[in-house]
Amino acid sequence: MIACVYRHGGPLENLPVLAEQFAGAYEQPDDDTILFSVAGLGRLFGPAPQIAAEIARQGQALGIAGNIAIARHPDTARLAAQHRPGLTILSPGQEGEILGPLPITVLPAAPDLLETLTRWGIETIADFLALPPLGVLERLGEEGGRLQALVDGRGDRPLQLARPVEQYIAVRELESPVSNLEPLLFVVSSLLHDLTKRVLATGNAIREINLQLEMERWEVSERLIGFPSPVQDPRTMLKQLQLNLEANRPRGPVVGVRLELRPTPPLAVQQGMFSPNAPEPERLQTLLSRLAALTGQGTVGSPELLNTYRPDAWRLRQRSLFAAGTATAVAAAPQLQLALRLFRPALPARVRLHQSRPEHLQSTGCDGPVVAAAGPWRTTGEWWAETAWARDEWDVAIQGAGLYRIYRQHLGDVWFVDGVYD
């Protein structure tokens, strides 16, 4: 037998607590409904009405107000709990009789099917049950047969048990404070290998590591390391932790370590037969971390252009580097196009104009008359934000010094050299 509790008042979080008092596992189809098996509780509490009364008593103690139903089929129990107040015991064979007075619209069915039933003049569940099962099956298909079995208490289905989220946390207090990284990494490595084994046993990989180092005087240093591609190799994770700790050393001796691994399903990448081999994700991850430790966070990745006309608008992503490479075009020799190398930040410049066109450019590294100029190209945008820009761009050739992109910034009427064509 299955019990269903439908909550219409009281704390939401107490519903699973109530279920756990009677069963080791439960199904929670929505926030207000919970289903659990009460099979075998008869020896402890007696027949179904006494079990329901005990559930009500415990629910009251937890501050939950709601309806309770006990039935053979979970969906029948749920239907009764949601639409019949108080306690409802649906003994086998009496489901149709008890649910009969309920209107047909309470059935968990598609609106068009309910509309069809209404057109037939079916107003209550009792009317629906009076229809011949074979005829219902012929006219409404499997869905009609399922609904009739549900209100009649026929059939069976296992509960879809909610699994509590398992946490992978290891905590270790050190016997004496540790100042050097090597012994600290030894401790972290031990915890990491144990936790990784547990995660791998569930068939998952790790997407994030949270390392908390407790120092003297209860000071805590926390590090969060995310992986663009889920990792299963503890050596790769240990290397990431080592690079992180070397880049940001703890400010004092460490007296305790707390390590948490956050799992995720592993990433399956199908390599194409004719596509180039990609580096192993673990090795690429280590390489990215080592490069970031060298050049700084936020300086390593794959550029992604932003959806804006703002000049030089991009962001760095790392995830795309882990995807399998595919040829985007038929192998053909590329065409040579003029490339722009930007000066970051743009170089201040002095520009002399003649008939509103640049005649002479003077800036760091380039000084000379303009022998050819193309422009202006005016661009403005994002006036509502701090990233607003408004400028007139020119491409100018400087005698003996190269081809440059310069622009006049409307704000302040100042000139800059944006970059050089090369």
Place this chain on the structure above:
Amino acid sequence: MALPVLSLAELVRRKAPAAELCAYTPADLAGLLPGLAPGSITEVTGSRSSGRTALLQAALAAATGQGELCALVDGGNTFSPSSGQAAGMALDRLLWVQCQRHLQHALQAADMILHGGGGIASGSRSRTPPACC
């Protein structure tokens, strides 16, 4: 060991077998320079606006277009992603390392990519050498 410095004319004269070269040179220069030699360092030099970066971007466009993962160690922090995309580069196959004008970091980063860090070039058995600019 000092590496020999060869002029473009010398490279053209030597003309290594085509099978050993990656056809990553622009069509405009294919007659002069049939390809880049894999497993070696190719240095492109010239004056400003002579087309050095254009040649580099064309090579990267060809390599990334074939699905190769390429690295660009940007010593001067001057690479323009929009210019790269206009040249035909598949930006999602490009690892861009910005060295903030720190030459030492640029050399170390290139070394990591080639050797220490598992190596995009060696790990992937890629025929594309990581590029520096």
